[in-house]
Amino acid sequence: MDTGVINNASASTPQPSPQEGDTGVSYSQLDLTTDLDASVSGLRLTLAPYLRWVFWSSAFVLTAVISAALGATLALVTPLSPLIKSHSQPENSKIPQNQPAASEHNSSRKNFPYNLSRPVNILVMGIDRVPDALPGSPEVFGGRSDTLLLLRLDPKDHSVNMLSIPRDTRIEIPGVGIIKINDANVKGGSTLTAEVVSRTLNDVPIDRYVRITTDAFRELVDLVGGLEVFVPERMEYVDVTQKLEIDLEPGWQTLNGDQAEQFARYRKDNGDIARIQRQQILLKALRQRLVTPSVVPRLPKILRVMQQYIDTNLSLEEILALVGFGLDVGKDNIRMVLLPGRFSNADEYIASYWLMNSRGRDRVMSEYFQQEPKYKSSLKRRRSPHRVRIAVQNATDDPELGRRVARYLARHDFYNVYYVSDWPDRLSQTEIIVQQGDIKTADIVKKVLGLGRVEASSTGHIKSELTIRVGEDWLEREF
Incomplete structure (x- = not known):
């Protein structure tokens, strides 16, 4: 038993x-x-x-x-x-x-x-x-x-x-x-x-x-x-x-x-x-x-x-x-x-x-x-981490921040990226949400971003493999 x-x-x-x-x-x-x-x-x-x-x-x-x-x-x-x-x-x-x-x-x-x-x-x-x-x-x-x-x-x-x-x-x-x-x-x-x-x-x-x-x-x-x-x-x-x-x-x-x-x-x-x-x-x-x-x-x-x-x-x-x-x-x-x-x-x-x-x-x-x-x-x-489907969701008062993050990812060879509607709450720290359980790729993305925390839950965008919910820690960052 x-x-x-x-x-x-x-x-x-x-x-x-x-x-x-x-x-x-x-x-x-x-x-x-x-x-x-x-x-x-x-x-x-x-x-x-x-x-x-x-x-x-x-x-x-x-x-x-x-x-x-x-x-x-x-x-x-x-x-x-x-x-x-x-x-x-x-x-x-x-x-x-x-x-x-x-x-x-x-x-x-x-x-x-x-x-x-x-x-x-x-x-x-x-x-x-x-x-x-x-x-x-x-x-x-x-x-x-x-x-x-x-x-x-x-x-x-x-x-x-x-x-x-x-x-x-x-x-x-x-x-x-x-x-x-x-x-x-x-x-x-x-x-x-x-x-x-x-x-x-x-x-x-x-x-x-x-x-x-x-x-x-x-x-x-x-x-x-x-x-x-x-x-x-x-x-x-x-x-x-x-x-x-x-x-x-x-x-x-x-x-x-x-x-x-x-x-x-x-x-x-x-x-x-x-x-x-x-x-x-x-x-x-x-x-x-x-x-x-x-x-x-x-x-x-x-x-x-x-x-x-x-x-x-x-x-x-x-x-x-x-x-x-x-x-x-x-x-x-x-x-x-x-x-x-x-x-x-x-x-x-x-x-x-x-x-x-x-x-x-x-x-x-x-x-x-x-x-x-x-x-x-x-x-x-x-698969290569660069092929993972990533949703970018803005959680700040800057309406253009999500697009800037997506362009930053593209410069690092992450092209399977799309935008979703802004998150209605404001976050002080960026979250990398592991929607389908791929912790290893989430850690790689975090290293590329140089900030944020990995959230091991399936609370991101449903069609994504990872969801980056962009927080206010990006506002001071140089792109």
């Missing part, structure tokens, strides 16, 4: 019971009365849903609420999963950038007795609302996967890589036929979804899964006091299928749960891919919000509310290891990428699909997940 595709996921039960050889835990069946007194047992059962919520939201830093005594007790009485090992802090261990001071970091880290023993791949599915399904019932996890993410957490370099898989990705399932990948959960639950994702992505091993209902995000945003997000344009229409009225004004604002769902589900601009971009923006905003001290007093309510929205085969000890791992992850070590591909043309298929680019898939799986294709010829035929 520690390698390969998950095989104990259940499409019908939100908390699958562990089978022989499985590391999953049914929290309602935990029996600690022979090992711990009643108070510690109750604390452990209360802690489990909170930790599952912490993992999903990447709120690894909210660890002060975990008891060091509880962690030590669990380490003594619980057999270890193959994915984790007992924690021992090396003497020469260094705290990554963007982390708390050493004393604060070490104090929090002692609360978690486990480390990841190797890189772990986790499939995260955000499930659409199922009509007439009762809250908290198994049926709420039977809908289509509105969001599909593959995470790789690597303890070697303290990094998190996240691949967003468009819900409209065209796939073939033996015995079912050609469908969109978001239907896999309906056809066969988390087991089939994991098998399909693994097969589509060069047989990448999937160690664990997490399923989350749509209502979870709305509730979570309200419980943490809203998310600060830049809305780039007026968003207004009615989503009849999801019974959602979307009405957002442009500009920086703090979105409540209902507004955050509107922002995530808006589909009038480039459909599914634009939604993925906004989901990545919201995940970043959520992570920033969860590190603030004002969130801590809201945790009791979060504990009560969030447990009904999560289904996972992660064990309690594995979740402890994931939370501890998160303490060592700086914000610059989180990379997001979109599965490379394109929209199908109207004359290609009856339905609209996202058509995966096989060469781009191979590159992303190799660079982000260390998963090589069966035939490595596609990786050997790497």
